[in-house]
Amino acid sequence: MNHVPHKTIGRLSxxxxxxxxxxxxxxxxxxxxxxxxxxxxxxxxxxxxxMAIDYSxxxxxxxxxxxxxxxxxxxxxxxxxxxxxxxxxxxxxxAIITYFAGRRPRLAIVAAFDIDPAKVGxxxxxxxxxxxxxxxxxxxxxxxxxxxxxxxxxxxxxxAEQLVEAGICGILNFAxxxxxxxxxxxxxxxxxxxxxxxxxxxxxMLRKKxxxxxRN
Amino acid sequence: MNHVPHKTIGRLSxxxxxxxxxxxxxxxxxxxxxxxxxxxxxxxxxxxxxMAIDYSxxxxxxxxxxxxxxxxxxxxxxxxxxxxxxxxxxxxxxAIITYFAGRRPRLAIVAAFDIDPAKVGxxxxxxxxxxxxxxxxxxxxxxxxxxxxxxxxxxxxxxAEQLVEAGICGILNFAxxxxxxxxxxxxxxxxxxxxxxxxxxxxxMLRKKxxxxxRN
DNA sequence: TCTTGTGAACAAATTCACAGCG
DNA sequence: CGCTGTGAATTTGTTCACAAGA
Numbered sequence: 001m002n003h004v005p006h007k008t009i010g011r012l013s014x015x016x017x018x019x020x021x022x023x024x025x026x027x028x029x030x031x032x033x034x035x036x037x038x039x040x041x042x043x044x045x046x047x048x049x050x051m052a053i054d055y056s057x058x059x060x061x062x063x064x065x066x067x068x069x070x071x072x073x074x075x076x077x078x079x080x081x082x083x084x085x086x087x088x089x090x091x092x093x094x095a096i097i098t099y100f101a102g103r104r105p106r107l108a109i110v111a112a113f114d115i116d117p118a119k120v121g122x123x124x125x126x127x128x129x130x131x132x133x134x135x136x137x138x139x140x141x142x143x144x145x146x147x148x149x150x151x152x153x154x155x156x157x158x159x160a161e162q163l164v165e166a167g168i169c170g171i172l173n174f175a176x177x178x179x180x181x182x183x184x185x186x187x188x189x190x191x192x193x194x195x196x197x198x199x200x201x202x203x204x205m206l207r208k209k210x211x212x213x214x215r216n
Numbered sequence: 217m218n219h220v221p222h223k224t225i226g227r228l229s230x231x232x233x234x235x236x237x238x239x240x241x242x243x244x245x246x247x248x249x250x251x252x253x254x255x256x257x258x259x260x261x262x263x264x265x266x267m268a269i270d271y272s273x274x275x276x277x278x279x280x281x282x283x284x285x286x287x288x289x290x291x292x293x294x295x296x297x298x299x300x301x302x303x304x305x306x307x308x309x310x311a312i313i314t315y316f317a318g319r320r321p322r323l324a325i326v327a328a329f330d331i332d333p334a335k336v337g338x339x340x341x342x343x344x345x346x347x348x349x350x351x352x353x354x355x356x357x358x359x360x361x362x363x364x365x366x367x368x369x370x371x372x373x374x375x376a377e378q379l380v381e382a383g384i385c386g387i388l389n390f391a392x393x394x395x396x397x398x399x400x401x402x403x404x405x406x407x408x409x410x411x412x413x414x415x416x417x418x419x420x421m422l423r424k425k426x427x428x429x430x431r432n
Numbered sequence: 433t434c435t436t437g438t439g440a441a442c443a444a445a446t447t448c449a450c451a452g453c454g
Numbered sequence: 455c456g457c458t459g460t461g462a463a464t465t466t467g468t469t470c471a472c473a474a475g476a
Contacts, residue, residue, distance in 0.1 A: 003314050009413075009416055009417055009418075010410050013407075013409065013410040013413040013414065014394070014407070014410060017392060017409070035396075038370065038394060039394050040394035040395075040405075051416060056351055069306025075417075076413055076416075076417055079417075082416050082420065084412065084416070090311075090374070091310060091311040091314045091315070092311040092314075092315060095306075095307040095308040095311035096408065098307045098308075099408060100409075100412070104389050104409070104412075104413075105229055107412065129287040140429065141427070144423055145419050145420070146412070146415050146416050146419050148412070152363070168417045168419070169422045169423050170415040170416055170418055170419025170422070171406075171415065172415045176233060178230070178254060178255050178256035179256075182357070184422050185416075185422065186415060186418035186419055186421075186422055188412075188414050189256075190406060190408065190411055191229075191230070192228040192312065192315060192316070192388075192406065193233070193316075193319065193320065195388055195404050195406055196300065196320075196362070196364070196388050197225075197292055197320075197323065198229065198404050199362050199386040199388045199403075199404040200292075200294075200298050200323050200361075200362050200386055200406075201225050201291075201401060202225075202249075202302070202386055203298075203349075203361050203362050203384070203402055204294055204298065204361070204386075205402075206385045207361060208401055
């Protein structure tokens with residue numbers, strides 16, 4: 001397992017989700033074609049991705065669901081668990097907290113922050129909320145290393161700097177702004193406007209002529 | 217403008233956002249390096265993207281903000297406007313409606329749907345809501361061609377089929393499920409779990425050694 | 433000297449094609 | 455056979471390096 005390509009990481013997360021479904025159903029093995037279909041990938045992609053993490057299946061039988069799951073977990077999960085903090089308790093922030101609540105035990109949102117004192121104090125879906133000033137203290141106390149940014153664009157850069165200051169080294173950015181961060185901090189952007197405009201553009205293209213392919 | 221690459225579409229949307237900011241500030245021209253910095257791209261990328269849409273700047277002065285904006289709009293916007301419908305009026309669905317409310321006049325969410333009769337009837341942030349049964353009728357009446365899926369994973373495939381049935385040809389999918397759709401329908405996935413796991417993984421990598429680069 | 437525009441080199445990601453195993 | 459694993463080819467996306475214009 002020398003180096004795992006960027007996109008492979010994303011797909012491994014998808015594979016894991018499907019493998020968990022299979023596990024619940026009592027399915028014990030799966031072949032690349034099936035896993036591909038469940039995740040929207042191709043069979044070769046699945047095999048290449050598993051090659052990247054040095055996982056081997058067996059010809060004719062495919063991959064062992066439970067063993068593969070634990071190989072993926074070895075790569076994606078920190079054994080001691082990882083904690084995330086969310087900043088921006090607006091509509092979107094609350095929806096995000098609710099979305100993740102109890103979903104992944106090894107990666108939980110353990111605190112939320114907001115500038116507005118009126119929004120903090122009580123819990124949101126079990127997640128304690130704090131005023132911005134306490135970000136540094138709480139982040140260090142809870143060993144938080146991922147920050148989720150759900151603040152308006154104009155505040156994003158400033159908050160990102162506070163997150164970095166608080167020792168966070170991964171940011172999931174929902175704000176429509178390009179963050180400037182030190183290069184030892186990773187930023188993953190979710191830009192709903194860009195995604196919607198993309199969907200709209202390709203919808204328009206496809207309504208006319210069946211040219212390019214869907215997805216990605 | 218023969219063929220515009222997939223990723224270029226996404227970046228054009230980003231450029232537009234920044235150009236609008238510049239326009240408001242009264243800035244009339246911008247060079248590739250500045251636009252790159254504002255959007256997290258590189259200067260060459262900007263120039264290549266603009267090449268792809270046959271837009272030319274002038275040496276030494278750069279690009280004319282207003283003219284470039286209108287070139288991008290020519291590509292991304294349907295002159296008559298495009299309409300989107302959202303399905304799933306939960307926390308996330310409501311947050312999405314609020315997020316987009318009044319943001320892009322040429323691309324608005326004009327209707328929302330839910331299976332639960334208790335959730336429909338009144339408006340959510342100005343957006344009328346309907347029971348699922350009316351999807352087909354409303355979609356056709358309003359000429360909707362983009363669907364936003366904010367339903368639980370187990371309902372995603374069924375709802376996607378209903379969207380396709382209603383004539384939608386672009387889907388923005390927030391549900392953690394791989395949709396199977398006809399190939400003349402475009403799907404753009406926003407998978408918050410995958411994105412968060414990616415951020416967590418690379419955060420972990422970066423905490424150790426300054427190896428890979430941030431962003432995408 | 434700053435810019436843009438772009439061929440050419442490069443890198444990343446995907447797909448093809450097929451060897452090899454049970 | 456039907457499956458995995460993988461070199462090789464291909465496609466896609468990015469960066470380099472530099473000509474040319476103002």
